Amino acid sequence: MSLRQQLRVPVGQDFDLSTVDPSSTPGLTGKKASSKWARKKLKAIGDGLSLFQEQLFATATVTGTRRRVVLLLQAMDCGGKDGTVKKVAGTMNPGGLSVVGFGKPTAEELRHDFLWRIRKAVPPPGQFAVFNRSQYEDVLIVRVHNLVPPEVWEGRYDQINAFEAELTAAGVTILKVMLHISRDEQKARLDKRLHDPTKYWKFDPADLQERGFWDDYQSAYNVALSRCSTEIAPWHVVPANHKWYRDWAVATLLHETLADLDLSYPPPSFDVHLERKRLAKA
Ligand code: AMP
Numbered sequence: 001m002s003l004r005q006q007l008r009v010p011v012g013q014d015f016d017l018s019t020v021d022p023s024s025t026p027g028l029t030g031k032k033a034s035s036k037w038a039r040k041k042l043k044a045i046g047d048g049l050s051l052f053q054e055q056l057f058a059t060a061t062v063t064g065t066r067r068r069v070v071l072l073l074q075a076m077d078c079g080g081k082d083g084t085v086k087k088v089a090g091t092m093n094p095g096g097l098s099v100v101g102f103g104k105p106t107a108e109e110l111r112h113d114f115l116w117r118i119r120k121a122v123p124p125p126g127q128f129a130v131f132n133r134s135q136y137e138d139v140l141i142v143r144v145h146n147l148v149p150p151e152v153w154e155g156r157y158d159q160i161n162a163f164e165a166e167l168t169a170a171g172v173t174i175l176k177v178m179l180h181i182s183r184d185e186q187k188a189r190l191d192k193r194l195h196d197p198t199k200y201w202k203f204d205p206a207d208l209q210e211r212g213f214w215d216d217y218q219s220a221y222n223v224a225l226s227r228c229s230t231e232i233a234p235w236h237v238v239p240a241n242h243k244w245y246r247d248w249a250v251a252t253l254l255h256e257t258l259a260d261l262d263l264s265y266p267p268p269s270f271d272v273h274l275e276r277k278r279l280a281k282a
Pocket residue numbers: 102103104105133137138141142147
């Protein structure tokens with residue numbers, strides 16, 4: 001079974017995050033379930049990812065296909081989004097890659113529809129983007145704190161599904177990943193940030209207040225994962241207490257997704273023999 005199948009949130013069913021153990025390592029058993037094995041493997045997967053990425057870019061350049069890829073990451077605070085970006089996106093060619101973070105909306109963003117800033121970040125054909133947070137914040141933090149009236153956020157699940165269907169039809173492959181940590185793990189990571197001067201910058205006192213809403217967030221995640229895991233853009237839940245597992249799993253999900261696109265180097269758009277002859281005389 002592929003890792004995508006193992007970690008996929010079933011389409012059209014009620015999903016409950018509490019049924020997933022954040023310390024589990026699906027797909028890695030025995031001696032493979034170790035930091036040493038997973039870290040080594042990540043390197044090899046990374047080489048495969050950059051090859052796929054180059055083929056994606058080359059194909060779009062030569063044939064004009066509209067194929068592009070978005071890796072969308074969501075997690076509770078301290079869930080490891082930044083670390084994943086560094087480890088997984090770090091294996092790729094920065095030239096064909098954008099990493100976009102979606103924080104608290106700016107005044108300008110608030111004047112537009114919630115999908116406005118997301119649309120702007122969709123990569124052009126041949127390119128790759130990582131979304132660090134996404135349109136889902138508008139049914140997560142916004143729902144937990146009722147930042148807009150309930151009838152507004154309630155309508156957003158269908159709007160998000162329609163948006164993702166539209167992107168898919170336009171050649172965008174969307175890989176949605178929720179990094180799932182436990183409440184204890186979040187505490188340990190916050191504690192680390194408070195005891196390491198090189199990590200102070202990562203600590204946000206507001207995170208402690210948000211931690212008080214843990215259960216509300218988990219419920220909001222359950223609704224989003226249940227309602228927005230679709231055939232065209234399914235959700236995946238990656239147990240993320242172990243960073244080595246998280247990085248291996250996200251890289252593997254991405255590799256499986258790209259392998260499905262049947263990428264290859266495009267054939268020449270010119271007569272190779274003729275060009276060789278011309279070059280010899282040039
Ligand atoms: P960080 O990822 O640590 O930079 O934090 C970004 C913060 O912005 C998080 O607390 C998010 O929940 C918050 N955020 C992201 N999108 C939205 C949104 N649409 N509305 C309100 N807050 C948001």
